Amino acid sequence: MSRTRPASGDAVRRRPKDRKAQIARASAEAFSSLGFHGVSMEAIASRVGISAAALYRHYASKYDLFRDAVLNLGQQLVDCTAFADDTEFEDPHEELDRLVSALIDTALANRESGGLYRWEGRFLRGDDQASLIAQMRTVHHRLQRPLRALRPELVSEQRWTLSIAVISVIGSIVDHRAKLPAVQVRALLADLSAALMATELPSSSDEVDTADDPAAPQPPSTESSKYEALLTESMRLFNHKGYRDTGMEDIAAAVGMPASGIYRYFAGKSDILAAAFRRAADRLSEDLTALTAAHPDSEDALTAVIDAYVARSFAQPELDYVYYTERLNMSPTDQKILRNMQRSTVESIVDLVVDVRPEWTPAQARFAVHAAMSLVIDLGRLMQYSNTPQNRAMLTRLLDVTLLGRYRLRAALPAK
Incomplete structure (x- = not known):
């Protein structure tokens, strides 16, 4: 039986050899930019240039695709630092530099999708969540090994604080779109990481500001207090349960009013979210x-x-985390407004940083400011936002090192 040849000029369509890799890249970028709930299998298939049916031949469900995308990113961090397990290092400084360099390169390669494991990994289930935690623990242990050799005086909590700080600073580049040549990004993040690893952390015995917290503001009027209570309780619930798993009934119950009463103040959950951030x-x-x-x-x-930034983060710990995890649930208009407001805040701080660090360009200072903001979130979560003078002093010192290039002693205030 003779074979029919394709007509002259007809292209023979063949499945690309890297189809699986194309799907992995497209899905990771889609989930990172739109969130787990904002992505459909059809949308990912369209990004790859295949039909949804073809995508289902590779993955049985959106969750399967999501799980592989998140764990693949985590595995890249594990793989790029695997050399640390192969041999005994001779120079802990060199080993630490190699580890930091490998993590920076991996973060840069995944800048469009790295937000997936940072902010969307919470949607992993059971054993999958445990797998991501195990991946990150492996990376932390590899960083802490040469750190232990360099600084044997550090206790376990301090080593974890510093390794989380380094990974936070490196990972901060996925949270913004500021531009800087890759070679400068690598140099800046490496310098910040080295400075953080060398930071003398305050201990519980160090003298810190033990003054009483500022007095609470005077209670507002009844109508105003209902509005404020709705904002406060909504953010608390969004932080604890997640935006999509929090109903208007949950918010109303927390405030002590019927669900219908919320609509006197807000048109819906999205409006509450936007109002709190504004x-x-x-x-x-x-x-x-x-x-x-x-x-x-x-x-x-x-x-x-x-x-002031550290004090506010401990006073309202849910704000920053909910912003990065739930901002996609706002309307596009509100998202744009919030981005512009955040950009204005960043630029105000950048102006101060450039005055203090004239060796930096505004672009370099911008990356450092975003790194500092990331530290506030990641270390605040590590500390469970326990609002103690010691925790505030710890975070303040690390932000000093990141932005000032050194830490400044604060005058301790007498206890009241």
């Missing part, structure tokens, strides 16, 4: 303006900004 952004902007005006010296102003 409120926080406005207050942060006001703080920056006031602190800059009160401190003509840029280093004094930057130090005051760091202190």
